[in-house]
Amino acid sequence: MPLRSDDIFVVTFPKSGTTWTQELVWLIGNDFNYEKAAAKLLTERFPFLEGSLFFNGEKAKKALLDSCNGDVVKMKILEEMSKPGYEVVEKLPSPRYIKSHLPLSLLPPSLLDTTKVVYVARDPRDVAVSYFHHNRLFTLGGFTGDFEQFWESFHKDMLDWTPYFEHLKEAWDKRNHPNMLFIFYEDLLKDLPEAVRRVAKFLNKPVNDEQLERLCNHLNFHNFKNNKSVNNEPMREFGFLAENESFIRKGKAGGWRDYFDEKMAAQAQRWIDDNLRGTDLRLPQKN
Template sequence: MTTPVPFPYEAQPVSAEFQKRMSAAYPVFDPVGLAPFGPTGYIMPADARPFLEQHYNAPVGPDDVWIVTLPKCGTTWTQEMVWLIKNDCDYESAKCLLSPDRYHFLEICAITATQCREEIRQGQNPVSKRLMFTPLQERPEPRFVKTHLPLHLCPPTLLDTAKVIYVARNPKDMCVSYFNHLKVFEERDPNMSIDEFANLFIAGEVSQLPFFPHVLEAWNQRHNPNMLFLFFEDLKRDLRGCIKKVADFLGKSLTGEQLDGLESHLIFSSMKKNPWVNKSVILAYSPLTAEQLAAKEASSQKTEFMRKGETGDWKKHFSKETSAKMDAWIDRELAGTEIKFVTG
């Protein structure tokens, strides 16, 4: 039996002011609070350390493929592309849930509020239970893994062993998409404005942030032969070219017919209608009564995991002041790097 590698990080201590801001913004995490982990202060529930230690020691095989992204940066899109390329465009076998059937969501337990995690453990929804509690060790090889963790919280041997595909998205669009995502999953104050959220986003005071340390750590590994670094905006601009790039990276050769089929299957409108990837099965589960669910569906709070998938959607949401503040932040963080984001 392999001796576990000690996990080198504890939750960082936080101030009373930080706790107050987090409680107001994300009340669902109140029972344990949110805390920064690791050298970049990656925000997670304060009780996440035991899970992070498990993830740090996750098994990694030479044929495994890991999709590493921040949330709302094209993760699901890339997962479906990669699985189909690796499995020779077997669309029939793809008629099962992307997660948990085909992919392991590494840190789903760690990022879920404690009481929600326990509700799922005690509940009757088999999909949610498999998603949250199936051990990675029980997955057949080769394993397909999705994670939003930064590389330094992933297994230390990851880039020496498996294939890693990292997808980055411009922070303005990610901010808007994540703002909506956290409302769908009821993880933020529903009365929070997008401008208030943008301030928290810039400060890195949102679960699974800060943004730039996550992206730059992967960017600095872009020349590693086991790393493929992609931009969401390139997937939008040249999907076919990105499919070819991913196939080459994975050592797979695609025919023209396969490329045509994949390109059609992976366009956003097709993905949004695909129940095996759009999380409609998981989102359909709710402890609400039938009347409450009907009222929620009739309201503006539509439970859509896949919303627009657009570049430049931020222009419809940010004030001029917030846009300028984000621009200044982006310029400051990217000074001296070669990254250039397309913001639409």
């Protein structure tokens, strides 16, 4: 995949604050053009590099075609969604904004020497909870189990994009590279204005107090949840989203405590300790 020197990637393990960060990065990079952001879906402004993989399996293709029910417009949309990400981004004007959940080792080898990368990490227990709801939201996946079943698959590295800690540690090892900005989702929640300043400095984009205040208000969870350009609602028109789940959910840290019983919490802590042993990586939130 050919890279350009002004490309900007947002790379995360799924459900680590990706969408929130994409909107933040795009608006800073595009001089706070809220009108354009509202008029164009985030998925178009900031395409998902490997997203087409979800639409090219045989079962997925059948479900997609059935959902179109002969609607020519819908079929055209699905045709676009099925195109390989590298073909989609190749046609984008510079600077390109690209999202990926792939670990650095599965992205172009020259990525950090060529482009800027914002990597967002999050407590894996909260990631697991959010990922659980995400899999219940997208009906194409066919997941119908409970959280305990999902957690078993998550911490045993049996889900898409796992193993979680290898993903995280690859990025952590590159955190001091001048083209890498490594941030924790919990830090975004704790002090969004400071996080905005860090991103703006990383992108070499000045930001004044008025711009900072407006962007933080735009990213306020209530406003963000109701922002139609970021919440994946077009997928609902195809019948791919469960009615009782939402794409933008709660936007908080520590919610995992409502899902883990004592045994699961102890198991999770051992898993975290085992994977962080021998590293200087520490999660920002204590259990």
